[in-house]
Amino acid sequence: MILFKLKLAIRNLLKDKVNSTLIIGGFAIGFTAFILIGLFYVSEHRVNKVFTNSENIYRIYDAKQETVNLDYDLFPALLEQYPEIVNACPMEYAGGFPLVIKDSELDANFRVNQMMATTENFFDIFEIEIVESISDKAFAFDKSMVITESVAKQMYGSVSPLGRTLTSDWFDGTITAVIKGIPRAATFDAELIINSGSEDFRLSQSCNDGKCWFTTPHFVVFNNSVNPVQFAEKVNRTIKDVSVNVDSLAFQNIEDIYLTTIQVKDSQKRGNSKVLSIFLVIGILILLLSSINYINFTVSKQFSKLKEFGIKKTNGANLANLFTGSLVEVSLGILLSVGLALLITLAVLPYTEIIFGKRILFFDANTRSSLLVFFGIVAFVILLNSLAPVYVLTKFNITDFLAGSSKRTGKQIGRQAMLTFQLVASIVLIAAVLTIFKQLQYVKHYDLGFNEEHLVRFELPYFYETPSTLKEEIGKLPFVAGSTLSDGHPGHVKLRMGSGDSENNFTVHCITISDDYLETMGMNLLEGREFHLGDEGRTCLFNEEAIKRYGWDNIKDKTYKQGGKGGYKVLGVVENFNTASLHSAVVPLALLYRPEEKFGALSVRLTPGNISQQLNDIEKVWTGILPNEPMYFTFYDQQFQALYEKEERLAKSVSFFSLIAIVLTCMGVLGQILLISFTRTKEIGIRKVNGAKVSEILSMLNKDFIKWVAIAFVIACPIAYFAMKKWLENFAYKTTLSWWIFALAGVLALGSALLTVSWQSWRAATRNPVESLRYE
Numbered sequence: 001m002i003l004f005k006l007k008l009a010i011r012n013l014l015k016d017k018v019n020s021t022l023i024i025g026g027f028a029i030g031f032t033a034f035i036l037i038g039l040f041y042v043s044e045h046r047v048n049k050v051f052t053n054s055e056n057i058y059r060i061y062d063a064k065q066e067t068v069n070l071d072y073d074l075f076p077a078l079l080e081q082y083p084e085i086v087n088a089c090p091m092e093y094a095g096g097f098p099l100v101i102k103d104s105e106l107d108a109n110f111r112v113n114q115m116m117a118t119t120e121n122f123f124d125i126f127e128i129e130i131v132e133s134i135s136d137k138a139f140a141f142d143k144s145m146v147i148t149e150s151v152a153k154q155m156y157g158s159v160s161p162l163g164r165t166l167t168s169d170w171f172d173g174t175i176t177a178v179i180k181g182i183p184r185a186a187t188f189d190a191e192l193i194i195n196s197g198s199e200d201f202r203l204s205q206s207c208n209d210g211k212c213w214f215t216t217p218h219f220v221v222f223n224n225s226v227n228p229v230q231f232a233e234k235v236n237r238t239i240k241d242v243s244v245n246v247d248s249l250a251f252q253n254i255e256d257i258y259l260t261t262i263q264v265k266d267s268q269k270r271g272n273s274k275v276l277s278i279f280l281v282i283g284i285l286i287l288l289l290s291s292i293n294y295i296n297f298t299v300s301k302q303f304s305k306l307k308e309f310g311i312k313k314t315n316g317a318n319l320a321n322l323f324t325g326s327l328v329e330v331s332l333g334i335l336l337s338v339g340l341a342l343l344i345t346l347a348v349l350p351y352t353e354i355i356f357g358k359r360i361l362f363f364d365a366n367t368r369s370s371l372l373v374f375f376g377i378v379a380f381v382i383l384l385n386s387l388a389p390v391y392v393l394t395k396f397n398i399t400d401f402l403a404g405s406s407k408r409t410g411k412q413i414g415r416q417a418m419l420t421f422q423l424v425a426s427i428v429l430i431a432a433v434l435t436i437f438k439q440l441q442y443v444k445h446y447d448l449g450f451n452e453e454h455l456v457r458f459e460l461p462y463f464y465e466t467p468s469t470l471k472e473e474i475g476k477l478p479f480v481a482g483s484t485l486s487d488g489h490p491g492h493v494k495l496r497m498g499s500g501d502s503e504n505n506f507t508v509h510c511i512t513i514s515d516d517y518l519e520t521m522g523m524n525l526l527e528g529r530e531f532h533l534g535d536e537g538r539t540c541l542f543n544e545e546a547i548k549r550y551g552w553d554n555i556k557d558k559t560y561k562q563g564g565k566g567g568y569k570v571l572g573v574v575e576n577f578n579t580a581s582l583h584s585a586v587v588p589l590a591l592l593y594r595p596e597e598k599f600g601a602l603s604v605r606l607t608p609g610n611i612s613q614q615l616n617d618i619e620k621v622w623t624g625i626l627p628n629e630p631m632y633f634t635f636y637d638q639q640f641q642a643l644y645e646k647e648e649r650l651a652k653s654v655s656f657f658s659l660i661a662i663v664l665t666c667m668g669v670l671g672q673i674l675l676i677s678f679t680r681t682k683e684i685g686i687r688k689v690n691g692a693k694v695s696e697i698l699s700m701l702n703k704d705f706i707k708w709v710a711i712a713f714v715i716a717c718p719i720a721y722f723a724m725k726k727w728l729e730n731f732a733y734k735t736t737l738s739w740w741i742f743a744l745a746g747v748l749a750l751g752s753a754l755l756t757v758s759w760q761s762w763r764a765a766t767r768n769p770v771e772s773l774r775y776e
Helices: 002-015 017-045 074-081 121-125 149-156 228-241 273-303 306-314 319-356 368-393 398-403 413-444 467-475 517-521 544-550 611-625 636-642 645-679 681-689 694-728 739-765 769-773
Strands: 057-062 085-103 108-118 130-133 144-148 165-167 172-179 192-195 204-208 211-216 218-222 249-253 455-459 480-487 495-498 507-513 525-528 539-543 568-574 589-593 601-606 633-635
Touching: 017 273, 017 319, 017 368, 017 645, 074 085, 074 218, 085 121, 085 211, 108 121, 108 149, 144 149, 149 172, 172 192, 204 495, 228 249, 273 319, 273 368, 273 413, 273 645, 273 694, 319 368, 319 645, 413 645, 413 694, 413 739, 455 611, 455 636, 467 480, 467 601, 467 611, 480 517, 517 601, 539 544, 544 568, 544 589, 568 589, 601 611, 633 636, 645 739, 694 739
Parallel strands: 108 192, 144 172, 507 589, 539 568
Antiparallel strands: 057 218, 057 249, 085 108, 085 165, 085 218, 130 172, 144 192, 165 172, 204 211, 455 601, 455 633, 480 507, 480 601, 495 507, 525 568, 539 589
């Protein structure tokens, strides 16, 4: 019997090729989108779960100070004094701040973008695969360095790098091991790993009240029986014996770091749980829209077989018989759609980095729970789409079936609800896309507090003793409007110090600067004066936020009590400027005047002109002064635009999937109008015979859709408003949710619906009435 019904289902699909292609193709597109979003969702939730003992690996953070940078001496003390801790290591990850490493003997160099400072325990905790090493340890010496296999191949080719000496602007050391690399599903990465057991290899230092200490993030491995919350309480009761700098330690599982809602300052890669929720909702919506379309088209198709159903019921067919036939036919169509969707997904996977910003593979979701969920969803969709047509069609009387009647019963509430749901989904998605693009335009054109146009930054070798020489020579070029030196810059602040006020303790971000800084950067001095000869090493400028945090009314006789004896006299106040993206608020900041300092950056203001030629001329000057140093540069406007790369990708991704959802909605609308046209064919014929105009027929068929769009608009607006308001909370500075966003979303939804409806309505309105009345 099943085999017979399967053959019948295949024959039905082949008999109506256009309708079958539309149904199966539309569902395949929807399911492809759902699978891609599902793979992305699962891969984001598997970050840091690739480590064998990840459920017991925890990061320590200071809950009060909201930081993970703790006293370096903390980790060995914790490991020695608390038996609950099996293993521990410091792990300072520095990503996005390039460092050039060189092998002078071979004249080889490599620009490292990801580096890490840690100890030998790191390789045991995270089970990093070592390809080759000098000894049984990755760090054989105090000044050991470990590089990845890819770096080794690029610098040394087939020659072993072990024992080679690497130098950089900050430190030098010996390569003692080569590793395979950090797993890609981790929140940290490293092309270079250095041994922080040597003080020369520690990357960060904090100072307050004249005392300084090395800081670093710490990771620990617990016994299986440890409760992190209870253990934190125990540690905090006795922590003063270990370190006086913290008193509110907490522990965060490594699996939670990527999507954490805990506000801590760190360098780990971060995902966004709110964005994931948006994608998940879109994926579910697309799947529901596909199912609704399948139901609409299937019901429309079954209406053409009313007599067949009537004959079956007359000959004793019950609901189970009708359901079995529907189940086989629907299962065949949906399984074909799923198979096609899997093929499309395989073809699209190589391009997922364009859509999601990361390459996604099928084995990212290769878990038992993921497969069970997938097959469960397919089974549910089949069951839903099998029951719906049978339920609808069995509502007709048997005499209606035999007569081929298309009489409507009731108010078709189910059909109207499905269409309204599709329109609500479309309006919400359109509003979301418009809001995301509006926020992107807002942050891209926001006044950063300095003029980033035609401003370029050159990275200086740290050991370079006379950067002022390079500044002066480049400043002689005719197209250079200004130049200045600094250590730290907007986008990367290296130095942070305390406020120097025990009763009002907060962190002050510090940038060390030379002459002409405000003029070159285009910053505004709001109060006081700029630096003069003789102010070196003992004066500074504060931004508005620093003055606000201190609670000062003016800067008269005010001193920043940090940086050694006497501190820095505050000479003036500059307008707030952003040192990070607009996700974060402006922080208290001091510009320290030290014109003879070692500087890491040369910022140059160019005049409008041929940028390529200008950079070539600057490179000639650079090469004449620093012939052995590669020239690396960054335009400030491009740097700050790059801070919103995730939002750019989000806009593109949501737009892409929203377009799919809107197309599916239009297909749903098409299915509805096909059904309406079929059920009202004779009514249309009678109206035309009695003199109804085409415009009147069009109005009759389209007016209900306008009403449903209006209802959907009323429902969609508060949903879209709430969702986008939550998303905008990711930004410290955000655009407004203007009324026109929702109005435009409604107009676009109405336009797409009417365009879809009008095509079929025109066909129905212009059909010869004799065709519909010839059997009457």
